[in-house]
Amino acid sequence: MAIDSLRRYSIVETLKRSDLAALASLSPTEVLLLTGYCPVLGQSLAVFSREGESYCIVPEDELELAKKTSDAEFIPYKPATLEKLTTPAAALIQPTRELFWRLRLSSGDVGTDLDAGMTAMAYQSMSCFRATVVSLLRSVGEDLRAVSADGLLARLRSVKTPIEIDRIRHVSKLALKGFKEASEVIAAGRREDEVAADIEAAFSRVAHDRFERGQGYFFCMSGPNSARAAGAYARTRRRVLEQGDLVMIHANTVGDGYWTDITRTFVVEVERPTQQQQQMEGAIAEARSAALRLVAPGIQARAVDAAARGVLVKNGFGAEFSHATGHGVGFAAADPNALPRIHPKSPDVLEAGMTFNIEPAIYCDGIGGMRHCDIVACSASGADVLSNLTETLNEVRVPDYGSRGGPFHRAHRRTRG
C-alpha cells in the first residue's frame, strides 16, 4: 500500500501556511494521519517534515505490520529488552535524537497534540504519553519546542482522501455481514448479549478482508434499553427480547485504523409494527432524507442538523431527539467533537471529502428507541452514503426511503437499506 499522495499534499500545504518546523505525534490516530500506519500499542512516533517526508519510529515488533500498510520510512526501536529495564518513553529518546539530527531539525516549533481529545482504540491496552512529548522534544534540542497543533490536526483529519474514503467504505461494507446475521438471530426469548455475540462472530469472520487488522463492536439494545441508547456510548445488557420489541443494533467496525458508526433498528417477530413504531419509522426516514439532500460542499453543518431536527419536531418527536444529528467519523468512531459537528450551534462548513454520520433518532423513555445511523461522505455531487448495506455498493447513492420502505427492519426478513 503506497503512501497516500493526496494526504501528503494536504499536510504539506497545511505546514506551508504555518510557522511549524514539523509535525510530530505519539497518538495512534495522528500517527495514522501522518504516516498511513495505525500503531498497535501507541508507542510509535510520527514525524512529518515541511519537505513532505513521513517518518515513523516504531517498536520492532510492529515493523512488519507497519510496512504492510504504508511506505513511510519506518525506523525500528526496542521498547523493551531482557538486558535492562526500560520504558518506551526512555527508549524513544535516542532514535528521536538521531532522526531529528538527520533532518537538521534543531530549533523551532514542532506541532503536536497537547490538548484533551478522543483517541480511538487500536489494542486492548495502549501507551499514553501525556505531557512527555514535550520533554522528549526538549531532550532532542534546547531550541525545539512542542506547541499545540490540535486545531490544525483536527482539520486535517476531517477531510479524507479518496483512498481513505474507500477504506471506510470497505469496512462499512464488511459490517453488512453483521447486519445480515442480525436479521437472522434477533428473536423473542434470546438475550441481548447472545444476539450481540452471534452478530460479532459473523462479522469477525470477514474482519480481515483487505485489512491486516480488523475488529467489529456490535451492541444490542432492546425494548426500554433501546430508549436509553441516546447516551454517549452503546451498551449490551442481558435483557431477554420480547415479541414486538424495538431492537437497536449499533456497530463500530474498524480496519487498520479506519472506523465506521452504523445503527439499524429491528422489530421482533411481528407481522406489522405498531402505529407508533410506524410513525417513528416514517419520521426518521424523512429526517434522514432531508439531511442527506442538503449535504454538499459549502453547506453549513448546522443547516443539516436543522433539516433533520425540523422533520422530527414537525412529527412531534422534537424532545425525543436529544443529541446532534452527527459528527465526524473515520479516524475514530465516537467523538462528538470531531469535525464536522452536525450540531445546532456548529460553525462548521461541509467540505468535499468530509466523512460523518447522520443519525436521526427517537428515544421514548421506558418504551423504546429507534435510530438509523449512516456514515456519509460529502462529495461534489452530494451525499455519498458509505454504509448502504446492499450487497453491491453504491447501487443507490441517496436512497429515497420515503417510497421504498423504512429505516428499520423486521427480524427474520431480509435486511433492506
Add this chain to the structure above:
Amino acid sequence: MAIDSLRRYSIVETLKRSDLAALASLSPTEVLLLTGYCPVLGQSLAVFSREGESYCIVPEDELELAKKTSDAEFIPYKPATLEKLTTPAAALIQPTRELFWRLRLSSGDVGTDLDAGMTAMAYQSMSCFRATVVSLLRSVGEDLRAVSADGLLARLRSVKTPIEIDRIRHVSKLALKGFKEASEVIAAGRREDEVAADIEAAFSRVAHDRFERGQGYFFCMSGPNSARAAGAYARTRRRVLEQGDLVMIHANTVGDGYWTDITRTFVVEVERPTQQQQQMEGAIAEARSAALRLVAPGIQARAVDAAARGVLVKNGFGAEFSHATGHGVGFAAADPNALPRIHPKSPDVLEAGMTFNIEPAIYCDGIGGMRHCDIVACSASGADVLSNLTETLNEVRVPDYGSRGGPFHRAHRRTRG
C-alpha cells in the same frame, strides 16, 4: 457493590506518608483504583481526599452504571448539550471547582498521573486529557499544583485487595468458556480468524456474568505465526490451520475494568505430538512449576524469572525464550512495566496481593511457538493460580504438570490444566 474498604485503607495510608493534599485523575485505570468505577469514555475525574473520601465527577450518561459498580460519591455533569458546543475538558471546570471548594482544597500538591504509561481500553474510543489535568487544577485554584504521583499510583495498583482478586479470578474463570470452545473448533482446514471468532463468540455469551460490562479478546496464532507471538501484541491472521500445527490461543478478558492475560497452546489433530513438541511441552511445564514454587511474599521478582529461565536454558531453549517471565496484570492486561516486573533485572519484591502473569514460552522461528500463560496472585501461602481452567476453581492450587500431562492440549480432546 460496596466501596472496597481495604482499597480505601491502602490509599489513605499511602496519602498519609506523602505530602499530597489529595489524589486526582482522569485516566480510567486510576479512576477505577480510586473509586471502584471504571469509566467508559474516560471523561470522569476521580478525587480521593486525605480523609479517605472518594469522589467522582462522571458524565450523566454513566451515572447509573457508576452507581451499580461502586458507592463512591458520584457527581454527574454534561460533557455535551444541544444548547452549546462544548468539550468534556471545558465542561469539567465548573463541577471540579465546586467539588474542590466543598472539600476546602485550595492549595497544595495534588498527585496525578503525568508521565507516560499504559492505559487499558474501556470502549472503542476514549478521551485523553494529556497535559490538561494541569490546567484544570490551575483553573480551580492558583495555589493548587498538579504533581506526578505516577510511582505511588503504580505501587497502589500492584497490590490487589481480596475483593479485586476475586473479580480477576471470576473473569479468568469466564475465560474457560472460550478455551473449551477452542478445543472444539481448532481443526485442520479452518482459518485463524474463523477459529478466533468462534471462541470469542462463546466467551461473549458469558461475558456479562456478574459484570455490568464484559469483553473478551481471543487471538489465534498457528504454525509459524505462533513463533511470532513473542511480540508485544497478539495478532490473528488468515492462515489455514494444518494437521500437527502448534496453535496458540491468547486471551485477554475484562469485567468492569479488571483484566486477565491467559494463553494455552494446542496441537491440531494428532495422536501424538512430535518429539520436539513434547520436549517444548516438558520444558515449559517444568519452567512454570519452578516459577510458581518460588512465588511468596518477600521473594525477588527476578528470582522467579531466573527459576523459569534456568529450566528453559537447561533444556536448550534459552534463546527461544525472548521475553520476561511475567509482569503485573489486573488493572490492564498488557503492560510489561506494571509491577511486579518478573524480569531478569527487576528490583521488585513480591508482596501478598500482587497479581501477575507467569508466561514461560518457546518460540522456534519459522516453525512454531508454545506459551503457557497463567494469571497468579501472590498469597501468604504461595502462588494462587487464578486461571486454573478447571470447572471448580482452585481444585489444584499449583498443579504439578510434570506428572499429569502438559501445558498444551490436543484439539478435540477435553481441555486439561
